[in-house]
Amino acid sequence: MSIAVVGCSQLVTLAGPARPRTGAEMRDLAIIDDGAMLIENGIIQRVGSRRDIEAQASEIIDAGGRVVMPGFVDAHTHPVFAGNRAGEFEQRIQGATYAEIAAAGGGIRSTVRQTRAATEDELVDATRRHVRWFLENGTTTIEAKSGYGLTLDAECKLLRAIARIRPLGCVPTFLGAHVVPEEYRGHTSEYVCLVVNEMLPQIAAMKLAEYCDVFCEPGFFGVEESRQILTAARRLGLGLRIHADQLSSSGAAELAAELGAATADHLEHTSADGIRALQAAGVQPVLLPGSVYALGSSQYPDARAMIRAGLAVVLATDFNPGTSPTPSMPMILSLACTQMKMTPAEAIAAATINAAYSLGRGHAIGSLEAGKRADFVIHDFADYREIPYFFGVGSARSVYIGGQAVLGEC
Ligand SMILES: [Zn+2]
Secondary structure: OEEEEEEEEEEEOOOOOOOOOOHHHHHOOOEEEEEEEEEEOOEEEEEEEHHHHHOOOOEEEEEEEEEEEEOEEEOOEOOOOOOOOHHHHHHHHOOOOHHHHHHOOOOHHHHHHHHHHOOHHHHHHHHHHHHHHHHHOOEEEEEEEOOOOOOHHHHHHHHHHHHOOOOOEEEEEEEEEOOOOHHHOOOHHHHHHHHHHHHHHHHHHOOOOOEEEEEEEOOOEOHHHHHHHHHHHHHOOOEEEEEEOOOOOOOHHHHHHHHOOOEEEEOOOOOHHHHHHHHHHOOEEEEOHHHHHHOOOOOOOOHHHHHHOOOOOEEOOOEEOOOEOOOOHHHHHHHHHHHHOOOHHHHHHHHOHHHHHHOOOOOOOOOOOOOOEOOEEEEOOOOOOHHHHOOOOOOEEEEEEOOEEEEOOO
8 A cells, every 4th residue: 555645845855865964964954845755565665746646645644734754763862760850850950969969869879779679561651651752742763771770680671671662663772881870889890890791791692782872971980991891892793872971071972982882972071172083983973952951051062063073963852860851852953953053954954864873773764765664743834943943842743653653643
């Protein structure tokens, strides 16, 4: 059965070369005005004009004069956890710092306690609500990190819960080095040994993760400890991602470059040398303005310098219960435009095609082109620039994954 999507005020295809977009390419969304798309068996066959495509289809989806775009690809999330940290949110507003809250047993460790106590089924149930939020915001694929278990069994429990995420596309990442757990406090090197010698080999053998990530920051895991973990992960065939330079400039971006990581994420404090190193090594920066906003900071990463340097910038939510409790890519686009001075087009390229390449999925998703999976969203706007402009509005009217309606009008 063939389906034609018609009535698109703008069909935002992001068609282009088979690689991530850099520099001025990020402003070219390859929009077809009054465009149409032909889908068969969940795969895009053609995009073009309505006249060419409508006659070939047995079924019609009419977008009603609205924007049709690829689903957002959210390349950095922590979606599986128990409980939440609304209490700490209030404490921070009243003046407590993140470090003070963490020292008192709050922060990531409090989510670890609650997540360890939950069963796999309870975590799957809790995650269902988060998945619905992602869909309502027009996201069709997420990267999903573990990191709230911090024992072999609890990390496997999280990764098995991640493997059960439906209907979103999902790329699993092992983040055993998220924070040193309570029982290893003051014994970081012993915990690193546990990650390297027990967790990583078993998780790789069970194929529970495609990537390994480390929170590389003084007080969490230093550059040398991060190098040890990521080198071991690379030997096991995992791709690499790094939480880098979020709270200080510690050399984490340079480490990402040295190891040939797929991404370096955060980069609020990365130096000009760090940006050059990422460019030379072809590492994609994943920028997470939601965490800057939610922490009440104004130190956003320097997206303009990165685009000028030719980096294939990615935007993501960093959805997590502590520092970025938002699943909304439209909100992230709005922050990228207003706070980081990215144009709406650059922000959309960063949240779709560039994000897909950062997850090793550039051949399959991230743009509307022949041969790719028909993951697309009808937004309740006539112009793509309205997505970051009307902030706080749920813009996704209908969401399709593999040509199937998963939200909205079916
Ligand atoms: Zn994160």
